[in-house]
Amino acid sequence: MTHIARRHFGLTALAATLIGCSASAWSSDAAYPNPARQVRIIVPFTAGGSSDVQARMLADKLGRLWDQPVVVENKPGAGGHLGGRYVADQPADGYTLMVGSIGLHAAYGIYKKLPYNPATDLRVVTVLAEMPHVVVAAPALPASDMQQLTALAKKAPGTVNFGSAGVGSSVHMMGELYKLQSGAPIVHVPYRGSSAALNDLLGNQIQLMFENPPTVLGHIRAGKMKALAVTGKQRLAALPDVPTAAEAGIQGFEATSWTTVAVSAKVPPAIVEKISADVRKVINTPEFRKGLEEQGMTAVANSLPDAQRFVAQEKVRWDRVILEGKVSAD
Known part of the structure; x- marks a missing residue:
């Protein structure tokens, strides 16, 4: 065999080896999840909030389904976009998941200079759950219903403050929707x-919040804050005596x-499909659905195409609120 032939043979063998290694690596990915790897669920908000509660429920059940560790990490900041960008930048192996929200997927229009594009850099695999918000007030606030709240805010503009989980969070956007529909000049105070x-x-440092049920039910039941309304079409089973916003006289809220x-x-489509199928399997178990209901939430668990259509429709809805309410984080 000539020197050139031997060299050609060697290069061919090397190429075959590399192709074999590549195929082996893909086979490893296709066998997702690998029990030797740790799966992380990123919560882009602080511990103790609704997203955190759901992430920990999901981590527990996915860990059992996959028979491997699934841990929750909180990465708050920038209305959730610190965590959102972190997930977008992770390796394309499917071992970093995130519990997202309105702020991350539908209300990011309030930011004009985000360092990433949530619409193209993140992929929603399913909508986990939905819930109405609860309008909660400090006991000292001299308003016991939504009409009294609106009248108080209009009588003394700038004196009623509402807190949120950060600019653009769902808690913030619900407050902006109330301002838009009622004309009440309440003031937003963002938190981390x-x-x-x-x-x-x-x-009593702030007077009002438009919060998710899981984080306020205990305080309401203990009399530490008062519930003025819920934002859904129907009353919340966990708070049957609290009217809807429409019942309380605020139409359109x-x-x-x-x-x-x-x-x-x-993340490759095959792994995305696997994650979507397994997450939906967990959400649809009676135990998980009951756990959500006890927290005032309703399981969704829709398919990949349905989830992405839903998020796109919600983006249009919240873009309108941002535009008409002149909401900006810049």
């Missing part, structure tokens, strides 16, 4: 997560917030 805002509401399970858009 709902927990800090709730602490100030309990301490009807919306639910929702959470998603999302991954980096770079």
